[in-house]
Amino acid sequence: MDGYYDHHPLVALDRHLVLGGYLGDETRLVGYQIASLTGLPVTDLDRKVEHHAGKSVWELIWSEGEERYRRLESRHLTGLLAERPYGIVSLGDGALIDAANRELVLAEASLVVLDLDLPNCYWRLKSSPLGDRDAWHPLHPQPLRGIEELRPFFELREPGFAGAHHRIEVRGKRRAEIVAAVLALL
Numbered sequence: 001m002d003g004y005y006d007h008h009p010l011v012a013l014d015r016h017l018v019l020g021g022y023l024g025d026e027t028r029l030v031g032y033q034i035a036s037l038t039g040l041p042v043t044d045l046d047r048k049v050e051h052h053a054g055k056s057v058w059e060l061i062w063s064e065g066e067e068r069y070r071r072l073e074s075r076h077l078t079g080l081l082a083e084r085p086y087g088i089v090s091l092g093d094g095a096l097i098d099a100a101n102r103e104l105v106l107a108e109a110s111l112v113v114l115d116l117d118l119p120n121c122y123w124r125l126k127s128s129p130l131g132d133r134d135a136w137h138p139l140h141p142q143p144l145r146g147i148e149e150l151r152p153f154f155e156l157r158e159p160g161f162a163g164a165h166h167r168i169e170v171r172g173k174r175r176a177e178i179v180a181a182v183l184a185l186l
Contacts, residue, residue: 020114
């Protein structure tokens with residue numbers, strides 16, 4: 001059985017495929033599903049930061065602040081994009097707020113944004129099991145009470161997605177349809 005578990009992707013990429021999206025999106029789940037179908041390596045940037053910090057993103061932000069989290073996020077993003085073989089990188093919702101991260105991803109990878117409008121982003125968050133808890137995002141310590149509370153988060157993230165190589169509309173689509181749309185880009 002020598003070599004039985006060797007990694008042999010069904011697809012070869014000439015650069016990393018980076019998945020980005022808004023709060024409540026499915027970039028992580030879409031990335032994992034694409035990886036399972038293609039054999040490509042997949043890394044979730046938030047999980048990488050959590051592993052390094054030894055705590056969840058929420059705990060990290062609440063105990064050490066957003067600035068520390070963003071520094072770790074940028075450092076690990078830079079490292080991930082330098083790794084070979086090329087694979088799938090799933091970003092947290094705010095990774096491209098930073099202009100340097102945005103420029104790096106656009107230069108070194110193919111950015112695919114899972115595009116969602118504000119009202120649908122709001123309803124995805126509200127309908128998720130986390131939508132009515134005390135804090136729906138580590139940077140917002142109160143329950144999400146209305147769409148206007150989400151607007152600043154949404155608008156802050158839009159410039160990071162504006163130059164994406166590809167945008168896939170996810171409103172009204174099942175995950176399998178989203179995965180098929182991303183696979184068609186490979």
